[in-house]
Structures are given as structure tokens and as C-alpha cells.
Amino acid sequence: MDIAVTGLGLVTPGGIGVGPSWAAVCDGRPAAALDPLLTDNPVRISCRVPGFDPERLLSARRAHRLDRFVQFALVAAHEAVADAGLDPQTWDGARVGVVLGCADGGPGTVEEQHHVLREQGADRVSPLLLPMQLPNMLAGQTAIEFGATGPNLVVATACASGATAIGTARDLLALGRCDIVLAGGSEAMVTPLVMAGFAQMGALSKRHDDPASASRPFDADRDGFVAGEGAGILVMERVADARARGAHVHGRIIGYGATADAHHMTSPHPDGAGIEAAVRAALADAGADPDDVQHVNAHGTSTPLNDLAEARMIGRTLRGDPLVTSTKGVTGHLLGAAGAVEAAFTVLSVEHELVPPTANLVMPDSRIDIKLAQTATYMPIDLALSNSLGFGGQNTALAIAPA
Numbered sequence: 001m002d003i004a005v006t007g008l009g010l011v012t013p014g015g016i017g018v019g020p021s022w023a024a025v026c027d028g029r030p031a032a033a034l035d036p037l038l039t040d041n042p043v044r045i046s047c048r049v050p051g052f053d054p055e056r057l058l059s060a061r062r063a064h065r066l067d068r069f070v071q072f073a074l075v076a077a078h079e080a081v082a083d084a085g086l087d088p089q090t091w092d093g094a095r096v097g098v099v100l101g102c103a104d105g106g107p108g109t110v111e112e113q114h115h116v117l118r119e120q121g122a123d124r125v126s127p128l129l130l131p132m133q134l135p136n137m138l139a140g141q142t143a144i145e146f147g148a149t150g151p152n153l154v155v156a157t158a159c160a161s162g163a164t165a166i167g168t169a170r171d172l173l174a175l176g177r178c179d180i181v182l183a184g185g186s187e188a189m190v191t192p193l194v195m196a197g198f199a200q201m202g203a204l205s206k207r208h209d210d211p212a213s214a215s216r217p218f219d220a221d222r223d224g225f226v227a228g229e230g231a232g233i234l235v236m237e238r239v240a241d242a243r244a245r246g247a248h249v250h251g252r253i254i255g256y257g258a259t260a261d262a263h264h265m266t267s268p269h270p271d272g273a274g275i276e277a278a279v280r281a282a283l284a285d286a287g288a289d290p291d292d293v294q295h296v297n298a299h300g301t302s303t304p305l306n307d308l309a310e311a312r313m314i315g316r317t318l319r320g321d322p323l324v325t326s327t328k329g330v331t332g333h334l335l336g337a338a339g340a341v342e343a344a345f346t347v348l349s350v351e352h353e354l355v356p357p358t359a360n361l362v363m364p365d366s367r368i369d370i371k372l373a374q375t376a377t378y379m380p381i382d383l384a385l386s387n388s389l390g391f392g393g394q395n396t397a398l399a400i401a402p403a
Contacts, residue, residue, distance in 0.1 A: 001174040004242040004249045004403070007084030007235030008344050009076035009184075013047035013228050013331045016057075017079060021341075022348050025327045026376050028359040030212045032226045032332055038195055043204040045211045046190045047228030047332030067106030067132045068188035070141050072231035072337075077142055077182055084235040085247055086180070088146045096148040097178035098139045099169040100233075101161025101185035103336030103390070106133030108191050138186055150178040156336070157258075158390025159299075161185050162232060163339025163398055167256035169236050179241060184340035186231035195227060201266065203303060215333070216360035217300035217326035218307050218372055225301045228332030232340035234347070249403035251347040254383075255288065257281025261393025268306055268389055272313030275299075275387060275395040279317055282397040288383055291320040295355055295384040297346040300326025301333050306389065311368040322385075325373040329359030339388035339396060346386040346400050353380050 010017060013031030014024025024031065035046040054063035054071040063071060081088065088096075109132045116124050131137060139154045151172055157164040162185025169183035198204050205214035205224040215226040242249055259281065261274035268274070283290060296318065299310055314324060327345050334341055349355055355377045364372055386398045 002239050003170045003173050003253045004237050004239045005234050005251050005253065005347050006237055006242050006247040006249055007080035008250060008347065009078065009080030009083065009233040010341060010344055011049055011072045011076045012230040012341055013049055015050060016052060016075065025330045025345060025356040026354060028330060028357040030215060030330055030359050032211045032214045034211050038192060041192055041195050041199060043195060043199040043206055044208060045205060045214050045226050047226055048190065049230050065128060066141060067109045069102055069106055069186045070138055072188060073100060073138055073142055073186035073233065074145055076231040076233040077146065080182065080233040080235045081146065086235065091180065093147040093149040095150055095179040097151040097169065097172055097181040098142045098148050099153045099155065099165045099172065099181055099183045100138045100142065101155045101165035101336050101340065102135055102138055102187050103156060103158050103161055104189050105135035107189055107194050109133040111191050111193050142182060148182065157394040157396065158392055159335050160339050160388035160390035160394045160396040161336035162341065163343055163386065163388035163396040164258060166234060166253065166340060166343055166398060167258060167396060170253050170256055173236060173238055179237065181236045182233055183236050184231065184233040185337040187335045187337040188229045189335050190227050190229050198227060205302065213360045215302045215329050217302045217329050217358050218311060218364055218368055219361050220363045220365045222302045222304060222307065225303055226332035228334045230334050230341060231337050232344045234344060251350045251403055252401045253398060254401045255282040255286030255399030257285060257397045259395045261395065263393050266391050268309045269393065270309055272309040274393055275310060275389055275397065276313045276317050278395040278397040279385060279387065282385065282399045286399040288399060290318050292383045293318045293320055293322045293385055295349060295381045296322050296324045297342050297384065297386045298324050298326045299387045299389045300328055302328060308365065308367060310387065311370050315370050321371050323355050323373050323377060323379065324370050325355055325358045327356055329361065343386045343398050346384050350381045350384050350400055350402050354378055
């Protein structure tokens with residue numbers, strides 16, 4: 001069943017809101033910079049959301065009771081619901097679901113309260129520690145905010161989480177479990193402890209002399225990803241319902257595939273076998289052929305292993321020579337939110353017939369034989385894919401078509 005995307009909300013390193021975020025990726029403006037909160041870390045580069053003031057965007061009391069990953073989600077969700085032209089005061093909350101993805105929950109709150117435990121003792125730890133940091137509170141707090149009393153889920157498939165949430169929401173709508181779903185992902189993992197862990201794995205770019213160019217997907221000189229933060233929320237409805245109420249439809253989710261590599265805890269399958277299977281499943285679900293794909297928003301992390309495996313998969317599987325981009329050159333890697341934000345960008349590409357450039361792609365890896373977008377390119381797009389991969393070998397592909 002085709003599912004309509006009637007609302008979009010974004011909080012990304014490109015800006016707060018769909019407009020600033022979309023403009024940043026279309027202009028190819030990298031957000032990576034030296035992070036003052038990571039001064040003592042071996043890698044000090046990140047992609048932060050600029051000017052995020054939760055007290056202004058939410059209420060002061062509300063903001064202080066929420067971890068940053070939930071704050072991002074609520075701000076993005078308010079934009080998405082307004083964009084969809086829906087009023088939570090009048091909808092049937094029992095028919096509204098929430099399916100969101102994140103990889104970690106609230107590590108910032110955990111690190112802060114662990115410091116309190118060590119320095120001041122157990123009786124000084126906040127009673128809000130668990131309600132703030134538990135991953136399920138992402139969907140729970142969103143339900144509270146909007147009076148959504150239908151299915152309420154948080155999915156965790158590492159860096160594929162946001163895309164998996166969208167696919168799961170599509171299934172719920174197709175099964176008639178609800179009529180509206182707020183779907184997507186949110187993440188705020190750019191903390192000293194988490195970033196130290198990524199650095200010790202050798203996963204992060206160390207381009208401290210030129211941080212803006214550190215995230216460079218598919219480039220021959222790439223040396224790792226840049227971690228980012230943010231959220232992407234989509235309002236999803238059955239196409240017939242959306243049209244019946246006269247809603248603007250940005251695009252349609254017409255296919256979903258999810259697989260596991262069963263290969264390695266962190267490295268993708270070297271041949272991209274798992275993501276290929278997910279892509280083929282999404283296309284079969286959409287009733288489409290691999291030759292039909294005209295655009296791919298790739299996972300494209302800027303790591304040596306991911307980019308090569310994914311590019312080889314695209315080259316052998318999608319024989320129609322689609323135009324490929326990775327918006328992580330601008331936003332960095334938003335981890336559990338990446339798949340949701342990139343699905344939103346793919347919907348916007350289809351709607352506006354515009355493929356954003358792959359920022360910082362100066363010299364494509366000579367081992368990669370796919371058509372890469374190095375400049376913003378206008379073109380009609382009848383079928384696009386958004387690919388997401390995660391630690392543990394989890395893969396998700398979404399097939400997206402125009403309204």
C-alpha cells in the first residue's frame with residue numbers, strides 16, 4: 001500500500017526547520033566544526049544543531065525535564081504536524097500512532113548524573129534520570145505532547161533506526177492499526193563518552209586542520225565519519241485518507257525492505273549483500289524494477305568500508321545508473337536519526353525534482369563506479385531510494401515516489 005507523507009519536520013546541523021535544513025544540503029554547506037564540548041577528546045569535530053534553544057522552542061519547564069534527543073523530536077514533530085494541517089485538539093488520538101527510532105536514548109543525561117553520583121553521592125542523583133534517558137521516552141513524550149494514544153513504539157536498529165521506524169509506521173497504516181503516524185528518529189549522542197568510544201574504534205574523521213571538509217562521502221581522501229545530532233519527523237497517512245481531507249502530499253512511501261548482514265558487529269558486509277537484499281525487497285514491495293530507480297540518497301557515511309561496499313552494491317544492483325548523493329557531507333552522521341532525516345530529504349528531492357550535491361566530494365574514490373552528484377541537479381524523479389545501514393549489520397531501504 002502507498003503511504004502519503006503529508007508533514008515534514010526537521011532539526012539538523014543545517015538549521016532548525018525544513019527550510020533551513022533543505023537549503024543547507026542543496027547549497028552543500030558543511031556543518032562540521034570543532035566542538036568546544038569535546039576539547040579533551042581525541043576527536044574534537046562534530047555537527048551540532050545551530051542555535052537550538054529548547055526553552056524558547058518548548059517551555060522552560062518542559063525543556064528542563066527532557067533530554068536533548070526528546071527536545072529535538074518534539075520541535076520537529078510540531079513542525080511536521082503543522083505542515084500536515086492537522087490539529088491534535090480535534091483528531092481521534094486512539095487512531096494516531098507514534099513510531100520513532102534512536103540508537104542510544106539520552107547519554108547526555110546519563111553522563112551528567114553519573115558525574116553527580118561520583119562527586120555528590122547517590123542521594124543527589126536526579127529522580128528524572130530514568131524518565132529522561134530511557135529510549136522509549138522518545139515516543140512516550142511525543143504521545144503526551146500530541147495526545148496520540150494509538151500504537152507507541154521506539155525502534156533501535158543503530159544508524160538505520162529512523163528509516164526502520166518509517167517502514168514500521170508504513171506497515172501499521174497498511175494493516176489499519178491507525179490512521180495517522182508520527183514517524184522518524186531523533187538522536188543526541190554527541191557527548192564526551194560516546195565520542196570517545198567512536199574515536200577508540202577508529203570510526204571518526206580526524207581532520208582537525210580543516211573540520212568543514214571532514215565529512216566527505218565517497219571521496220578518495222575520506223578518513224571516517226563526523227558525528228551529528230538532530231531529528232526528522234514525518235506525518236504519514238494512507239493516500240486515500242490524505243486526499244479525502246485535501247492534504248498536501250509531499251511524496252509517497254511505496255516500498256520498504258529490512259535485512260540483517262549476520263556478518264560483523266560493526267563492519268558492513270564487504271559486498272553489501274545485506275543492503276542489496278533490503279533494496280531488492282523495497283523495490284519488490286513497490287512493484288518496481290531496479291532499472292526504474294533514478295535517484296539514491298545513500299547511507300554514505302564517509303568511512304572507507306561503508307562507502308565502498310554501498311557503492312559497489314548500487315553499481316551492480318541498480319542498472320539504470322541513478323544519480324547518487326549523500327547528504328552527510330553537510331549534516332554529518334546523525335546516527336539513529338540519520339535514516340529519518342535522509343528519508344525526508346529524499347521526499348523533498350522527489351517533490352522539488354532536485355538532487356542535492358555530495359558536499360566535499362573532490363576526488364571520487366577510483367574504485368567506485370557510480371554516478372555521484374557533485375553539484376545540485378534538477379531532474380524529474382519517479383522513483384528514489386533512501387538507504388540506511390547500522391552496526392550489527394542492520395539494513396533498511398525505503399522506496400519513495402512523487403505524490
